[in-house]
Amino acid sequence: xxxxxxxTAAEIAQRGTPCSLLVRRRFxxxxxxxxxxxxxxxxxxTAAIIVVLAVETYRFFTAQGxxxxxxxxxxxxxxxxxxxxxxxxxxxxxxxxxxxLVTTIxxxxxxxxxxxxxxxxxxYAPPRRRVALKAALEVLAGVPTVVYGFFAVTFITPMLLQPxxxxxxxxxxxSAGIAVGIMILPIVCSLCEDALRAVPQSLRxxxxxxxxxxxxxxxxxxxxxxxxGIVAAFLLALTRAIxxxxxxxxxxxxxxxxxxxxxxxxxxxTAYMVQIFLGDAPAAGIEYKSSYAVAFTLFLITFALTxxxxxxxxxxxxxxx
Amino acid sequence: xxxxxxxxxxxxxxxxxxxxxxFAATSIAILVLCVLMISIAVEGWSSVSWRFLDSFASRKAAxxxxxxxxxxxxxxxxICGLVAIPMGIGTAIYxxxxxxxxxxxxxxxxxxxxxxxxxxxxYGILALAAFVRCFGLNTGxxxxxxxxxxxxxxxxxPCGPSVxxxxxxxxxxxxxxxxxxxQEAFRSVPQSLRxxxxxxGSTPWQVVWRVSLPAALPTIMTGSILAMSRxxxxxxxxxxxxxxxxxxxxxxxxxxxFTVLPLQIFNWAGRPQADFHKLAAAAIIVQLIALLVxxxxxxxxxxxxxxxLQS
Amino acid sequence: xxxxxTLRPPIDHAPPTSIDQRRPDEARLPAAAHPSAISMRxxxxxxxxxxxxxxxxxxxxxxxxxxxxxxxxxxxxxxxxWINRMNDTIPGARAAGTLSLHGIDLLDRSLDVVDxxxxxxxxxxxxxxxxxxxxxxxxxxxxxxxxxxxxDLEELVEQSLRASALWDEVKDRLDSSALGLSGGQQQRxxxxxxxxIGPEMLLMDEPCSALDPRSTASIEQLIRxxxxxxxIVIVTHNMQQASRVSDSTAFFYEGRLIESGATDxxxxxxxxxxxxxxxxxxxx
Ligand SMILES: Nc1ncnc2c1ncn2[C@@H]1O[C@H](COP(=O)(O)OP(=O)(O)O)[C@@H](O)[C@H]1O
Ligand SMILES: [Mg+2]
Numbered sequence: 001x002x003x004x005x006x007x008t009a010a011e012i013a014q015r016g017t018p019c020s021l022l023v024r025r026r027f028x029x030x031x032x033x034x035x036x037x038x039x040x041x042x043x044x045x046t047a048a049i050i051v052v053l054a055v056e057t058y059r060f061f062t063a064q065g066x067x068x069x070x071x072x073x074x075x076x077x078x079x080x081x082x083x084x085x086x087x088x089x090x091x092x093x094x095x096x097x098x099x100x101l102v103t104t105i106x107x108x109x110x111x112x113x114x115x116x117x118x119x120x121x122x123x124y125a126p127p128r129r130r131v132a133l134k135a136a137l138e139v140l141a142g143v144p145t146v147v148y149g150f151f152a153v154t155f156i157t158p159m160l161l162q163p164x165x166x167x168x169x170x171x172x173x174x175s176a177g178i179a180v181g182i183m184i185l186p187i188v189c190s191l192c193e194d195a196l197r198a199v200p201q202s203l204r205x206x207x208x209x210x211x212x213x214x215x216x217x218x219x220x221x222x223x224x225x226x227x228x229g230i231v232a233a234f235l236l237a238l239t240r241a242i243x244x245x246x247x248x249x250x251x252x253x254x255x256x257x258x259x260x261x262x263x264x265x266x267x268x269x270t271a272y273m274v275q276i277f278l279g280d281a282p283a284a285g286i287e288y289k290s291s292y293a294v295a296f297t298l299f300l301i302t303f304a305l306t307x308x309x310x311x312x313x314x315x316x317x318x319x320x321x
Numbered sequence: 322x323x324x325x326x327x328x329x330x331x332x333x334x335x336x337x338x339x340x341x342x343x344f345a346a347t348s349i350a351i352l353v354l355c356v357l358m359i360s361i362a363v364e365g366w367s368s369v370s371w372r373f374l375d376s377f378a379s380r381k382a383a384x385x386x387x388x389x390x391x392x393x394x395x396x397x398x399x400i401c402g403l404v405a406i407p408m409g410i411g412t413a414i415y416x417x418x419x420x421x422x423x424x425x426x427x428x429x430x431x432x433x434x435x436x437x438x439x440x441x442x443x444y445g446i447l448a449l450a451a452f453v454r455c456f457g458l459n460t461g462x463x464x465x466x467x468x469x470x471x472x473x474x475x476x477x478x479p480c481g482p483s484v485x486x487x488x489x490x491x492x493x494x495x496x497x498x499x500x501x502x503x504q505e506a507f508r509s510v511p512q513s514l515r516x517x518x519x520x521x522g523s524t525p526w527q528v529v530w531r532v533s534l535p536a537a538l539p540t541i542m543t544g545s546i547l548a549m550s551r552x553x554x555x556x557x558x559x560x561x562x563x564x565x566x567x568x569x570x571x572x573x574x575x576x577x578x579f580t581v582l583p584l585q586i587f588n589w590a591g592r593p594q595a596d597f598h599k600l601a602a603a604a605i606i607v608q609l610i611a612l613l614v615x616x617x618x619x620x621x622x623x624x625x626x627x628x629x630l631q632s
Numbered sequence: 633x634x635x636x637x638t639l640r641p642p643i644d645h646a647p648p649t650s651i652d653q654r655r656p657d658e659a660r661l662p663a664a665a666h667p668s669a670i671s672m673r674x675x676x677x678x679x680x681x682x683x684x685x686x687x688x689x690x691x692x693x694x695x696x697x698x699x700x701x702x703x704x705x706x707x708x709x710x711x712x713x714w715i716n717r718m719n720d721t722i723p724g725a726r727a728a729g730t731l732s733l734h735g736i737d738l739l740d741r742s743l744d745v746v747d748x749x750x751x752x753x754x755x756x757x758x759x760x761x762x763x764x765x766x767x768x769x770x771x772x773x774x775x776x777x778x779x780x781x782x783x784d785l786e787e788l789v790e791q792s793l794r795a796s797a798l799w800d801e802v803k804d805r806l807d808s809s810a811l812g813l814s815g816g817q818q819q820r821x822x823x824x825x826x827x828x829i830g831p832e833m834l835l836m837d838e839p840c841s842a843l844d845p846r847s848t849a850s851i852e853q854l855i856r857x858x859x860x861x862x863x864i865v866i867v868t869h870n871m872q873q874a875s876r877v878s879d880s881t882a883f884f885y886e887g888r889l890i891e892s893g894a895t896d897x898x899x900x901x902x903x904x905x906x907x908x909x910x911x912x913x914x915x916x
Contacts (some may be wrong), residue, residue: 002857003796006827010861012788013830016778021744024524031526035415038408042433042500049443052450116346122342133347135620140354142547142612144554146583147361147605150590154598155360182353189350215336218330236438243440245557246583246594250590257615270442274548292446299443306438310431422723513760517822520718521773521829522750531772536763630763632811632818 018125037123053299056292065287074293080256080267082287090290092297098173098266099242099298102252105177105262106184106241111234114188115223121189123218134190143187149250152179157251164268165265171253174262184237191236195229196222228316235309239302245270269298345451346608358609365602373603378585382596387604392571393579394553400488400575401495401552406545408492409499410534417507418498418515418529435499447562448490453562455479475574482563485575490562491552498551501546506537511631539626544617550612556583582608669694669833670715675729677710679722684710686887687729692880694796697855699874699895701910702884708867712835716752717745717867732835741824748819750777753826753862755898757838758832759818761810761825766793766802768822769810773829788828796824797854799806816847823854836866840873852877871911875899883907 061069067091077091112262117137121130158176161168167175199222207221222232253265267275276291376386412433425558450456459465464477480486510533518532559581567588568580571604582604589601661863670692677685684707692698700708717738719725731738738748761769768790769910774780780788789806793799798820802813810821819839826834836855840848855864855877868874874881875895882892883906891898891907902908 002795002797002854005791006858006861008793009788009795009827009828012784012791013774013778013828015784016780018631018776018778019776021747028524028526032415032419035411037418038411039415041408042412042436042497043429045447045496046432046436048451049439049447052447053443056450060549113346113349116343117350120340120343120347124340125347126545133351135616136351136354138547138619139613140350142550142554143357144556144583144586144608144612144617146554146556146586146590147357149600150586150601150605151360153590154364154602155356182357185350185353213332213336215339216332216583220340239438239440243438243442245440245442246587249557250587252457270440273442273446274557274560279561280437295443295446298440301439302440302443303435306435307431310434316539318775469708511760513758514762516718516721516756517762517825518723518772520716520749520754520756521776521825522746522748523776524746526774531760531776551756628763628809629811631760632813632815 023150051156053292053296056289057296060289060293061288064288069286075297078258080272082290090293092257092269092294094271095267095272095294096297096301097258097260098252098256099268099270101173101260101266102177102180102243102248102268103238106172106180107234107238109178109181110185110188110237110241114237115230115235117185117189118192118196119218119223122193123214123222134193137186137189139141140182141190142247143183145183145244146246146250148179148183149176149247150184151182152176152247152251156283161263163200165263169253169263169265171251171265172263173259173266174249176248176252176266177262179251180241180244183244183247186316187240188233188237189319191233192226192230195233196227198229199225228312231316232309232313235305235312239305239309242305243298245274249274269294272300279301350482351442361602361609364599365469365604365606368599368603369606373600374607378567382594382600384464385600386587387582387607389568389571390580390582390585390604391607392567393487394581394583396457396484396572396577397487397491397579397581398553398558400485401491402545404489405492405495405548407543407553409496409548410503410541412496413503413507414529414534417431417504418533419525426540433497433500437501440557441555442561443496444493445490445558447492448486448558449562450488451488452480453482470574470576473574475576477576480576482578483576484572484579487559487579487581489591490558491555494555495548495552495556498548499545503537503541506540506544507533509540509630510536513591514630523571536630539622539628542622542626543619546615546622553611553615554608556581556587559584560587667694668692669734670731670865671730672729673795675714675727675731676709677707677714677719677725677727679710682725684887685727690882690889690892692863692865694863695859695861696879697859697866697877699868699878699881700865700867700884701871701881702873702890703910704869707887708884709837709910710738712754712837712865712867715833715835716749716754718749718754719749750829751831752833752835753829753831754837755819755822755826755834755839759815759822759824761813761818761821763809763811765807766810766813766821767806770824773825779828784795789824789879792824792828793821795827795858796820797850797878798824803827814847816843816850819843819847819851823851823858827858831862833863833865836864838867838869841869871899871913883910885910 001055061071061074063069072089074092076093077089078093079089079091080094082088083092121133125133150173156178157168157170157172161172161175203221203225204217209216248268248271252268252271254267254271255265256267256272259266272294273291276288373386374391377389381387416426416430459478464479464481467476467478468474476485485498504518514532514536515528518528523531568578570577572579586601586604586608589597589604668691672688672690675685675688676683688711700712702708713719714727714731715733715738719727727739733752737743762772767789769849770792771785774785776790790799793802798817800816807844810818813821840851843851855866858864866877878895880893881895881898883890883898885906891902891904898907902911
């Protein structure tokens with residue numbers, strides 16, 4: 001029976017029209033080539049970003065009629081007043097300081113809360129609640145950042161900050177920082193949760209078997225075991241905060257100065273770029289060109305942070321298997 | 322007995338405090354989401370109407386609408402999706418199914434994760450140089466044209482701040498996200514399925530086309546939708562390439578001027594008058610409804626289409 | 633660990649052992665150009681710098697069942713995966729020496745591995761049906777290589793399922809997902825899938841190790857029946873299984889071929905101490 005069926009099968013298998021080997025090989029080769037080109041495109045993109053920024057930044061530093069702009073004065077200058085007065089000043093530190101202040105506030109808001117939410121989701125929440133909460137966080141993650149900017153202007157400032165203290169004006173680092181914090185919260189949370197859930201159950205079981213409470217297990221076993229993933233998540237979220245544009249453009253104000261006062265206006269690197277690209281600065285003007293130098297600075301900072309994040313993940317990844 | 326009891330009760334207390342802390346953090350996150358939604362709904366609901374959807378921008382708040390940004394968003398996102406989704410999947414296929422493990426592959430991988438961390442406004446600057454100005458390659462006075470200005474696919478070189486440039490810009494922004502999401506999808510396809518297909522005499526591409534891709538597709542679709550919802554909300558890079566803040570027509574071909582919803586929201590939210598804030602809130606409602614639709618589709622796909630790949 | 637010199641098999645010097653000694657008179661092969669399906673001489677294999685197979689000399693007879701036995705990690709799967717070049721998918725896998733299928737050099741770089749795998753079917757340790765319907769699983773292989781008329785394809789699927797003794801169980805639900813089948817049924821589906829491409833040889837890597845005893849029995853029965861049509865190489869951990877289904881057996885230890893020959897001889901009268909220890913379960 002079986003042998004006969006096998007023989008029949010082998011016989012029918014010969015009946016079809018064979019596909020051409022040549023055609024198949026050519027097709028296979030061209031598909032491969034196309035996919036390879038696509039992959040190269042990602043490298044080309046990075047290269048193009050660097051080249052465009054570098055060339056334009058070079059033009060800024062070598063601009064005619066502004067001998068006072070040097071690379072050193074740009075990176076160490078503490079005054080940024082490109083549009084005011086006869087003598088524009090290009091010291092990028094005030095913009096960096098503004099970015100740092102907003103990012104710090106966002107980090108204080110989002111990192112601990114995001115991590116704790118992640119711990120709740122991965123260690124405590126019953127499965128169905130977890131699914132529902134994750135869906136809610138996904139919605140939060142998809143909300144356009146301009147919406148958070150609007151929220152900062154129309155809710156956070158007038159409803160939360162101004163009742164607390166009269167020192168808050170229409171625009172403040174605090175308001176923008178909180179909104180940016182809300183924006184990065186879902187990122188922190190979902191990445192941390194991924195890291196926590198990657199910790200194998202056997203590690204938790206081992207800790208419980210030693211008489212640990214759930215707190216001991218979560219705080220002393222699971223979180224340390226997932227630390228590299230958590231750090232990488234934090235870095236990624238902070239990178240997003242540094243590069244965030246629309247929120248700060250709407251809520252942080254437009255005053256570039258060195259300050260640590262959260263109730264004052266600040267200008268971030270991204271907000272300055274928006275100001276220039278929106279405004280009517282002539283494309284040949286020095287302040288227009290300066291936005292490229294600012295963009296390059298921003299790019300270098302975020303690139304370094306992502307790089308560090310990747311290294312943390314690679315170097316300190318705990319492999320369980 | 323004494324000390325041990327104290328320790329235990331203290332441990333139980335810290336246990337409880339920790340749980341409450343985590344629960345509180347989660348609740349705050351959800352509360353924020355609710356406050357956000359409610360405050361915007363309250364502010365904007367009265368302004369949402371057919372007239373609002375069907376009129377162009379205006380200096381008078383009572384007459385302003387979002388016809389141009391709405392259509393602009395649809396055009397730009399359609400172009401973005403058509404470009405970024407296939408390219409992202411293609412790159413993921415190459416990296417996961419074809420590329421041998423090597424130094425080069427590791428560098429490319431690192432490069433992609435770095436690209437996903439580049440601020441979107443920086444992509445705007447690249448797009449301004451690459452698409453809007455085409456690197457100044459065309460030094461003549463007039464742009465080179467391709468096709469009939471009447472037709473949908475009319476293309477000029479350089480593109481200028483057109484719908485096409487906007488779509489390509491957003492494609493740049495979401496491409497790394499798309500690649501990473503698709504890679505994850507391919508990685509979750511069990512190796513045993515590929516081995517099974519190979520052992521039957523499949524070529525590498527046949528393995529991809531008949532086994533890996535169908536198995537990964539639901540996850541890829543979810544990832545694409547989430548990436549697209551990011552694209553729909555992007556404003557900064559389009560602002561850099563000069564997406565117009567005031568547009569009084571809907572796009573008719575690839576070279577049309579455009580604006581998008583987030584830019585319109587930015588414009589209105591940045592004005593001091595409360596009337597315009599209402600309009601901004603109304604536009605946000607439209608935007609968020611689109612977002613919720615996107616997210617629901619993603620959830621449905623995840624629940625309905627994602628079948629187990631192994632038993 | 634090195635095997636003590638006295639225990640080392642005489643493979644380095646002696647002529648290759650034919651393992652087809654049981655029925656030398658039964659001329660099963662129609663054209664006796666190559667009486668053995670697989671022959672290897674001085675076959676070595678590495679993963680990176682780690683050599684896992686050392687100087688193997690072995691002949692596998694056509695239309696018989698040959699069992700590879702030996703402790704875990706001794707290289708049985710590696711050898712099996714060279715026969716259909718599945719090792720090409722593993723970076724760093726290399727081989728040297730001679731390995732041929734009916735005189736075709738299997739280590740030839742220019743060999744069309746896709747065509748080779750069409751001629752040499754494989755069944756894996758864990759059943760790996762595609763997440764498709766039962767019909768599409770069986771039709772998968774044929775559709776890769778040829779264009780069939782619908783009726784031919786349907787008949788091919790039916791005969792393949794009959795050949796793997798699965799037809800009666802699934803004939804009413806060909807369109808339902810293969811993942812709904814039991815483990816034993818899934819494994820037989822994988823056999824049907826391999827049969828459907830019309831191979832001349834079947835490789836099975838511990839096909840029963842993930843299955844319950846009843847499914848194991850049915851697959852063993854199947855292997856005995858399929859012997860009439862295919863050359864079968866089966867890797868197994870189970871001594872009884874090897875003795876039940878195979879005509880010849882090869883015993884490997886730490887990447888070397890220790891002993892090979894007709895199964896009943898090897899099990900009842902092993903020439904080598906290590907073989908004896910292993911087949912009697914005194915292996916330590
Ligand atoms: N993909 C691989 N990469 C590196 N070494 C491997 C790989 N697969 C198997 N090995 C090594 O090769 C040796 C033989 O493995 P294998 O052929 O799977 O043994 P068996 O099937 O007899 O249990 C083992 O030492 C194993 O560690
Ligand atoms: Mg094995």
